[in-house]
Amino acid sequence: MLEVEFLKRYPGFSLEVRLTLPEGKTTALLGPSGSGKSTLLKLTAGLIPPDKGRVRLGNLDLTPLPPERRKVGFLFQDYALFPHLTVYENIAFGLVEARWPKAALKARVEELLQRTGLTPHAQKKPQALSGGEQQRVALARAIAPRPRLLLLDEPLGALDLRLREDLLFFLRRILREEKTTALVVTHDQEEAFLLAETVVILREGKVVQKGRAEEVYTRPKEAWVARFLGHKNLLSPEESLRLGLPPRAHLLLPGAVCLEPKTAWKEALVEERLFFGARVGLWLSYLGIRLYWEGEDPGLEEGARVGVRLNPALALPLD
Template sequence: MLELSLEKRFPGFRLALELTLAEGEVLALLGPSGSGKSTLLRLVAGLLPPDRGFVRFQGEDLTAFPPERRKVGFLFQDYALFPHLTVAENIAFGLVEARWPKEVQRARVEELLLRMELTPHARKRPQELSGGEQQRVALARALAPRPRLLLLDEPLGALDLRLREELLLFLRRTLKEEGVTTLLVTHDQGEAFLLAHRVALLREGHLVQVGRPEEVYARPKDAWTARFLGHKNLLSPEESQALGLPPKAHLLPPRALALEGSLEGVVEERLFFGPRVGLWVRVKGVRLYLEAPEGPKEGERVSLHLDPSRALALEG
């Protein structure tokens, strides 16, 4: 188990939180830029000293340990591969530093080359590889010494959209196979939801909400969390009352709205996404969003069904 109780101050910013990870768990730190995600990772890695608190793993206090004694694997966004070493030598770097027996080193490197689909590239230098291949080399190097904790800082952030989609499932499968406790930093909620057992939302250095991806998305704690997670139908107390709900702030999740119902409205915008259509509809002065396989044109009158049992009251 990883136990964190940390405080770190900078001019105009304070990070303070407590967090626990179970052994083998993948937890994603999700939040906007400047929320303290990467700072937390560097505190756990030992690259920054905390002003107060501790880092404990399996009951052992690591707070005073330098990075090399923490047995932590760290994957940076820019990969930080050694340009003068081959792929195989990059992967083996941590094993050489830890003085693993050469035969054991060779077996572990071959295992990871195979798992990461890098065997044909073993003798190449990093600059001869694509971005996706470099990412797999960096991941293999981080995993090679069998760290007890893996830290991933925006691991797919430097890749274009096509490569990110391709490597997301690859990374998910690798983390599952290795079974290593992992703390992942990302600003991308889709990435967090696909990779993590739990997500922790961070705002201005403080935890807002922690839970399983399905729970956090379906029941965001407040309006800020709902907006950050991409929910569109956030109603003020006045808008809620206009739609027949109690006069409180509400979130209408996607399943709360559908075409064909008792509410009359006009389509203000129609957005074509290929397999689905997004509709912004004005109903009783309230602008609502819903999606359908196909939909009416802009300016057309439509009727909507609102399921009040699915409306979620928010803290604010």
């Protein structure tokens, strides 16, 4: 298990975190800007000292070790490649520092060049590569020495949308193949859910929820978490009562709002239509409550009326 426990105070901000995370798996740290994600990563790497705390991986206490002796890999958003070294030399850098035998070093670098599709670029300098290729070099360099722990700070943040989508699945595959204990910082929930088995949500330096990705998304513990994760149908106690639910805050999970053409159901007014290409989103006014529906285009325009049925089994009570 990976155990981190830190207290770090700054003027106007305090990070206070205690986590036990699975070893050999990927954990995503998810939260808004300023929530302490990158600070937690730097504390774990030993790049900044905590006011109080420790980090343990299995039976090994990393706390007293300086960063260079922790055997922690770090992948930065800007890649931080060495411009004067070739792709091969960048990937080999950590192995040279760790004094790997030449035969083992050569085999490991060639293995990673092949797995990342970089073999044709082995003798190129980083500036001759595309952004996606540079990201793959940085990842290969980070995992080459087989670190005890791999830390990734917004690894796809510097890429455009199309490239991010392509590399997201590549990164997911590599992390699972290497079976390295990894901590990934991101502000993108889809990125977190696709990369990580465990998701930790931070808010103002505190952990507000932790669990399996599916569990966190479908069972947010409070309204702030639900809103942060992109859920739209959040009901106040008064709105819940109007819909026949107990008078407390509820989240209507995806699928709770159903469109029914039959006039037997109470009607809603389509206030806004959002076109996403493969799907359509509709903002509806229903019993004076603003509800959101999303799915295959039902052929409704703004101003149309449609029957609405709610599935109470998908109404989640919130703290």
